[in-house]
Amino acid sequence: MTTGATEADLRVVTERAFLDELTSVTRERGATEFLYLMAQGDGVIGVQWEQPGIDHLRRYRVRDSGGPACPHCAILAAVLALAPVLPLDVLRTMRARPQYETVLRTGRLPHLAFARPVRQPGTSWLGDCHAVPGDPHTEADCATHAVPAPSGDLLDLRLGTLPRAVRELYPHDGAATADLQQRLQIARDWRADAQAVASGIREAEATWAFLRNSCMLGVPVPGAAGLVLTLAPDRAPDDRPLAELHTAAVRALPAGGPPLAYQYQERACLVPEPGTGAQRMPSYGGAVDLTGAAPVRTLRLPAPRRPLSTTGRGVLLLYEARHAMGRHHASAPERDxxxxxxxxxxxxxxxxxxxxxxxxxxxxxxxxxxxxxxxxxxxxxxxxxxxxxxxxxxxxxxxxxxxxxxxxxxxxxxxxxxxxxxxxxxxxxxxxxxxxxx
Structure with missing residues (x-):
């Protein structure tokens, strides 16, 4: 593959000029098989059109009247501008933003990738978002995209002071502490196996970061399938009783179940399950977090007497975590x-x-x-x-x-x-x- 050196020179443009050039060049290069929109660090946006035998790369820095513009907003605006050109269907266009922002929150550079279908010309292009090592944040980032990658471990919990609703699940505080310590150890063991598998594998880096930075501990509510209480080290203990949390969650969720537009909350949760008998496989699913009064993605982690191999556990947890990363709406996806x-x-x-x-x-x-x-x-x-x-x-x-x-x-x-x-x-x-x- 070759790249034109002059095209790779950095250009400073307005957002309007960036979007106009992006769409016009995409139309001109009708033989493009892959198109990348890449946050390259320091506010630089890379756009690469890959055609048989040659790659075309252009690099931009977007400015508005007040100075540098948020590069992440510009990239997401570019997806909307490209949707009718490629084309992208509505579902893939909608998915681009949460996928991009999920990678962004892991502290890596998001690279949106679009691929032309091979067997059905004219149908919607495929889409995905890759994670590349590097700092994605700049002073130009808007308030939505300026959030740095979390630096703390969401499983680094102090169990001395527990929320009232969690304590109500146990006969006494000692039983609560002992059970939660066991659950934390199960979660840490599974996550350590995932880290060992992900180490050095670029495709798994963002998934591992999601497990560490975006997955808190979840405790199931006995006798109430699909309800959990979540615990996180950056959250003050809640003194509301379980019944009050349940009432608040019922009021917050629309009657008849959440519609498509009702999103899962940003964080997911790991739900360790001691004494799970013969169940050996982790599983992804949705639940209602009574603590946050909102739907939450869950990764359930069994602790059977006969566990899987450590490598197998790592692969399976990364697979299910990747599944969770791709789900953003609380209702079941249409199987199209x-x-x-x-x-x-x-x-x-x-x-x-x-x-x-x-x-x-x-x-x-x-x-x-x-x-x-x-x-x-x-x-x-x-x-x-x-x-x-x-x-x-x-x-x-x-x-x-x-x-x-x-x-x-x-x-x-x-x-x-x-x-x-x-x-x-x-x-x-x-x-x-x-x-x-x-």
Whole structure:
């Protein structure tokens, strides 16, 4: 790939000029396959049009009449201006802002990426937001985007003074402290496993930062499915009783359930579950936070007697956290083509993690499934018979040793990965996931 040096020179322009040039150049470069809108630090915005054989990069700093303008507002305005040009459908256009601002809050540079669909010209472009190391904040940032990345650990809780509603869940304060200490340890253990997997993997950096900086402790309310109380070190203890919090939450939420526009609160919560029996997998879901009187995303963390491998736990928690990062509205998403493309991208995230942490044994398993798929010419009737004893043993060793149940889990992911490779296209893989879901 080559880049024109003169185009890469920094230009200072008004927002109007920036948007006009962005849309006109995008129209001119009709062969563009990938388009990036990148916060590059120091208030610089990079725009890159990638065409077969050549990349076109332009760099801008946006100013208004009072001086430098907020670069993040300019990038988000650019998405709206590009929506009819690419085109982007309404759902992808709406998702760009929360995805961008989620990455921004982790203290990394957000890079919005748009890709032209391969098999269906003229349909909506795909969209995602990547996280790149670097300081995204400048003095020009507006009040909305000037918030620095959190520096504290949301699990660094002092359990000496607890909110009244939390204390009401237990027979006495000693029982409350002991149970919360156990829950905190479960959450820290899961999160440590995720950190070990994410270390050095660029695709996972923002997801790990989300777990550390945006996930507080959640305590389920017994006998009331879907209700939690959240605890955070930067919040003063609340002296309201549980019944009063419940009444306030009922009043705050619209009757009949929250509409599409009703968003989850910014922070999510980790809900450790001691004594979960046979349940071994973490799970993402929605709940109502009585403390904040608002919907909240939850990551439930089981603590079974027979836990998964530490590497497996890390991969699964990062996968579910990535899922949570992509959900911003409290109602169930419409399962349209954009939904399934999002699910396909989430699968690719998991495949990337496994390629890095399980290495050659995982890649060999994918290759074995791919060979079987090509031989059969269709989905496999008995995929569990594909991996021979040598490959199963190698895959188990890559995770530090696996029992049969967990080995089957990662083998099934390798099979799914092979299907993606065979189809050779994210949209086709999304269609496959949709068919499999019935």
């Amino acid at each position: 083509s954009a939904y399934w493309e999002s699910e396909a991208a989430l699968n690719v995230f998991e495949f990337t993690l496994l390629e890095r942490v399980a290495g050659r044994p995982y890649q060999d398993a994918v290759a074995a499934y791919l060979q079987a798929l090509r031989r059969e010419g269709d989905l496999l009737a008995r995929p569990h018979k594909v991996l021979d004893r040598r490959r199963r043993k190698a895959l188990s060793a890559a995770f530090g040793g696996l029992d049969d149940e967990e080995l089957h889990l990662w083998a099934s992911v390798a099979y799914r990965n092979a299907i993606l490779v065979l189809l050779g296209d994210l949209q086709a893989f999304a269609a496959h996931l949709r068919r499999q879901a019935g």
